[in-house]
Amino acid sequence: xxxxxxxxxxxxxxxxxxxxxxxxxxxxxxxxxxxxxxxxxxxxxxxxxxxxxxxxxxxxxxxxxxxxxxxxxxxxxxxxxxxxxxxxxxxxxxxxxxxxxxxxxxxxxxxxxxxxxxxxxxxxxxxxxxxxxxxxxxxxxxxxxxxxxxxxxxxxxxxxxxxxxxxxxxxxxxxxxxxxxxxxxxxxxxxxxxxxxxxxxxxxxxxxxxxxxxxxxxxxxxxxxxxxxxxxxxxxxxxxxxxxxxxxxxxxxxxxxxxxxxxxxxxxxxxxxxxxxxxxxxxxxxxxxxxxxxxxxxxxxxxxxxxxxxxxxxxxxxxxxxxxxxxxxxxxxxxxxxxxxxxxxxxxxxxxxxxxxxxxxxxxxxxxxxxxxxxxxxxxxxxxxxxxxxxxxxxxxxxxxxxxxxxxxxxxxxxxxxxxxxxxxxxxx
Amino acid sequence: xxxxxxxxxxxxxxxxxxxxxxxxxxxxxxxxxxxxxxxxxxxxxxxxxxxxxxxxxxxxxxxxxxxxxxxxxxxxxxxxxxxxxxxxxxxxxxxxxxxxxxxxxxxxxxxxxxxxxxxxxxxxxxxxxxxxxxxxxxxxxxxxxxxxxxxxxxxxxxxxxxxxxxxxxxxxxxxxxxxxxxxxxxxxxxxxxxxxxxxxxxxxxxxx
Numbered sequence: 001x002x003x004x005x006x007x008x009x010x011x012x013x014x015x016x017x018x019x020x021x022x023x024x025x026x027x028x029x030x031x032x033x034x035x036x037x038x039x040x041x042x043x044x045x046x047x048x049x050x051x052x053x054x055x056x057x058x059x060x061x062x063x064x065x066x067x068x069x070x071x072x073x074x075x076x077x078x079x080x081x082x083x084x085x086x087x088x089x090x091x092x093x094x095x096x097x098x099x100x101x102x103x104x105x106x107x108x109x110x111x112x113x114x115x116x117x118x119x120x121x122x123x124x125x126x127x128x129x130x131x132x133x134x135x136x137x138x139x140x141x142x143x144x145x146x147x148x149x150x151x152x153x154x155x156x157x158x159x160x161x162x163x164x165x166x167x168x169x170x171x172x173x174x175x176x177x178x179x180x181x182x183x184x185x186x187x188x189x190x191x192x193x194x195x196x197x198x199x200x201x202x203x204x205x206x207x208x209x210x211x212x213x214x215x216x217x218x219x220x221x222x223x224x225x226x227x228x229x230x231x232x233x234x235x236x237x238x239x240x241x242x243x244x245x246x247x248x249x250x251x252x253x254x255x256x257x258x259x260x261x262x263x264x265x266x267x268x269x270x271x272x273x274x275x276x277x278x279x280x281x282x283x284x285x286x287x288x289x290x291x292x293x294x295x296x297x298x299x300x301x302x303x304x305x306x307x308x309x310x311x312x313x314x315x316x317x318x319x320x321x322x323x324x325x326x327x328x329x330x331x332x333x334x335x336x337x338x339x340x341x342x343x344x345x346x347x348x349x350x351x352x353x354x355x356x357x358x359x360x361x362x363x364x365x366x367x368x369x370x371x372x373x374x375x376x377x378x379x380x381x382x383x384x385x386x387x388x389x390x391x392x393x394x395x396x397x398x399x400x401x402x403x404x405x406x407x408x409x410x411x412x413x414x415x416x417x418x419x420x421x422x423x424x425x426x427x428x429x
Numbered sequence: 430x431x432x433x434x435x436x437x438x439x440x441x442x443x444x445x446x447x448x449x450x451x452x453x454x455x456x457x458x459x460x461x462x463x464x465x466x467x468x469x470x471x472x473x474x475x476x477x478x479x480x481x482x483x484x485x486x487x488x489x490x491x492x493x494x495x496x497x498x499x500x501x502x503x504x505x506x507x508x509x510x511x512x513x514x515x516x517x518x519x520x521x522x523x524x525x526x527x528x529x530x531x532x533x534x535x536x537x538x539x540x541x542x543x544x545x546x547x548x549x550x551x552x553x554x555x556x557x558x559x560x561x562x563x564x565x566x567x568x569x570x571x572x573x574x575x576x577x578x579x580x581x582x583x584x585x586x587x588x589x590x591x592x593x594x595x596x597x598x599x600x601x602x603x604x605x606x607x608x609x610x611x612x613x614x615x616x617x618x619x620x621x622x623x624x625x626x627x628x629x630x631x632x633x634x635x636x637x
Contacts, residue, residue: 331520
């Protein structure tokens with residue numbers, strides 16, 4: 001009968017209060033685990049997606065929105081920018097590489113992005129099968145897209161207008177899958193890539209088609225509600241609107257991703273863009289930090305909440321051990337008469353505290369992972385999906401904290417057991 | 430041989446109790462008689478090494494008990510002294526067998542299930558081996574506490590009012606078990622009591 005076994009048996013003899021203590025600790029640890037995992041994963045995703053992009057140039061508006069739409073593909077784009085301006089900026093001596101982006105269509109909620117081979121270089125993409133897009137209407141799909149939408153090479157599909165929803169399908173041209181990307185662990189897993197002209201042509205023809213349709217249905221046009229009209233206009237402002245003339249000079253794109261040539265550019269280039277053009281420049285690093293600091297307020301609050309729960313758990317373990325010590329004074333005195341040393345009694349009490357918090361921490365961490373996996377499974381945005389299957393080295397600190405709480409809660413009862421006067425206790429009964 | 434020499438003790442701001450010298454030969458069976466409050470329990474605690482007297486000396490087989498370190502004294506007590514209390518107090522969260530294992534391991538002796546079976550058998554409670562204390566009757570519990578006291582074959586067996594909470598029949602039974610077990614284990618027996626029913630079984634008496 002080792003002290004640890006005596007502690008174990010003693011806890012089992014009071015299953016309800018032991019369970020309550022374990023639950024409290026598990027709850028606190030669980031919340032801390034979720035916070036730790038989620039905030040690490042979010043910041044990792046933010047960094048992962050923007051690590052090679054120094055600046056995003058787009059239409060004026062919210063810089064955060066520009067970053068969200070062009071780096072993380074979450075929000076709507078701020079508007080379009082003239083291709084001519086974008087090209088001028090691309091040739092600036094400050095710029096090492098510029099990636100044009102043309103958004104506006106989706107396939108079952110997945111964004112179709114028109115871009116060029118610079119995109120491949122910036123994100124260091126490789127294909128797992130097939131090749132990169134080259135001809136118009138050829139697409140290369142991300143690994144997750146291929147898996148979830150069950151797309152193979154040679155498959156065709158129709159894109160729909162807008163960034164979500166599939167009511168307005170472009171039936172004139174079908175996209176054809178030319179290749180599938182190897183999993184990258186960033187947003188490109190969830191994108192469909194094609195060339196810019198495909199996006200333009202899709203809308204050229206779409207407009208022509210719409211024009212004829214409108215012409216044919218002109219009599220019914222006024223039946224459309226005002227809301228619908230507004231929605232359409234709103235959408236059209238954001239989409240890449242081709243010039244009727246067809247010349248590149250009048251074309252528009254959604255945004256331009258920039259890699260700097262030298263550190264000097266950091267100071268000069270954004271100012272130049274913001275002051276001398278009608279465009280805005282936003283830094284992914286800066287906006288990510290800003291975004292994270294916004295989320296951070298919530299994370300902090302929850303963190304304090306979890307720490308409070310842990311504190312309550314610690315007090316509960318303390319009260320539990322302290323009260324049971326009163327009942328067990330006699331037990332412990334008997335153990336001393338059987339030859340147990342003061343140190344052994346101390347150990348028995350400390351082990352009880354540690355066992356409780358250890359069980360609580362293990363269950364809490366497991367629970368945290370499970371819940372996060374559950375949350376991830378029900379998340380709508382696949383770009384920011386959280387996973388409960390990632391284990392972090394920092395979780396070891398939760399263990400350490402759990403054990404520390406156990407020792408902390410048990411130390412006073414344990415010292416009391418150590419110092420108890422057995423003759424006094426035994427003669428009282 | 431056990432001896433106490435010029436032992437006296439006082440609790441804070443209370444009367445000082447002096448105990449007359451006492452020599453006990455190995456294998457003796459003694460009765461310690463005294464009314465409640467006469468210092469019976471105090472003397473027993475001094476004899477068992479759980480209460481250091483303010484003055485005097487306690488010797489057991491050549492060892493001056495209170496010159497041992499706290500840890501060594503705990504172990505000495507576990508190995509050489511078996512104590513039976515007025516009310517049988519067992520660890521509720523452990524089975525009968527585990528309670529006895531506890532006595533072996535606290536005395537730093539190897540766990541010996543055969544010895545446990547032997548003792549439980551001789552006390553007639555072998556079938557309760559895997560029961561928990563709350564499943565046993567008071568008389569059965571008192572037998573278990575005797576088993577626990579003799580499990581390590583102690584040189585000294587001390588019983589503090591072992592019969593006072595029992596009826597006549599059980600009191601005699603417990604007394605016989607004590608005498609029998611002390612003989613079986615070649616232990617010196619000291620029974621402290623104010624119970625007149627017990628008197629006749631002893632020839633040696635130490636009166637307070």
